[in-house]
Amino acid sequence: MSLGGDDGYGGDYEGHEARRGRGAAPGDHLTRTRLPEGDGDPYGPPRRAPGRAGKPSRNLITVVSVVVLLLAAIAFVNRGGGGKDGDSSSDDTGGTGTEARPTAPTGERPVDGKNNTTGIASGFAKSEQGAQSAAANYAVALGSADMYNRDRRHEIVPQIFTSAAAGRLQSRLDNAYSEASLERIGLDANGKAPDGMTYVSRTAPVGTKVGKVSDTSATVAVWCTGVFGTAGEGSKNPVTNDWFTLTLKLRWVNNDWKAESYSQKAGPAPVNSDRTASTADEIAKAVEQYGGFTYAR
Secondary structure, X not given: OOOOOEEOOOOOOOOOOOOOOOOOOOOOOOOOOOOOOOOOOOOOOOOOOOOOOOOOOHXXXXXXXXXHHHHHHHHHHHOOOOOHHHOOOOHHHOOOOOOOOOOOOOOOOOOOEEOOOOOOEEOOOOOHHHHHHHHHXXXXXXXXXXXXXXXXXXXXXXXXXXXXXXXXXXXXXXXXXXXXHHHHOOOOOOOOOOOOOEEEEEEEEEEEEEEEEOOOEEEEEEEEEEEEEXXXXXXXXXXEEEEEEEEEEEEXXXXXXXXXXXXXXXXXXXXXXXXXXXXXXXHHHHHHHOOOOOOOO
């Protein structure tokens, strides 16, 4: 969790009465007469015309035809039909042939590459989707353990922010991550935990929401969860989870989205479950063994 962010969360049912048929009244006499069809037993079953034995009924043929058509329609939809080679002509579908929903991936390529030094994604698309992808990835970087190390922080900030914003923000973040602040959470001046311990700071975006947007600017809120603290025996700052929302104001600069500013507020947070907490050793190993993702809208 970044120290430098601003704190800114069925229907009715009716029974149906059965209808009963009225039978013949007592004393009525009913007579049934069956006329013969050609030679043979006059009371036997009627003869079928030659060549019609075993022929399927028209109702059966109709039902089979309808089922075949439905299966063909379902297959067509699943293949994303509607455009040439399965492509959609609508910009809102992201090329999937279906309407883009709030939490559904759109299929638009999120980034062109990553910075070799920081590993932060870059080359986002000039669209709302690209802005959301940029904000999600920047939230991960701002909430990483690297932000507690001055040298790493000075590499990360210029990758996320515009040049004008980065210059103003560096000194502010240096004050936020001061030696005294790091000491309070059990870290040394370089943001490292004591020997035998591991400092954990990992952020995972849960969703994004676009606010104001234009061709060259966008405001994106990123709902995040994360784990933060020091894993190790005797830790005075054990690893806990947190929920927060990071809001970034982005601008289109040099063919990419860059942040001009950001703020942070608590929540929305769900009710904590009663799951038993893992040991400090398990948490430390998880951080080492499980890598992060490039997040895309």
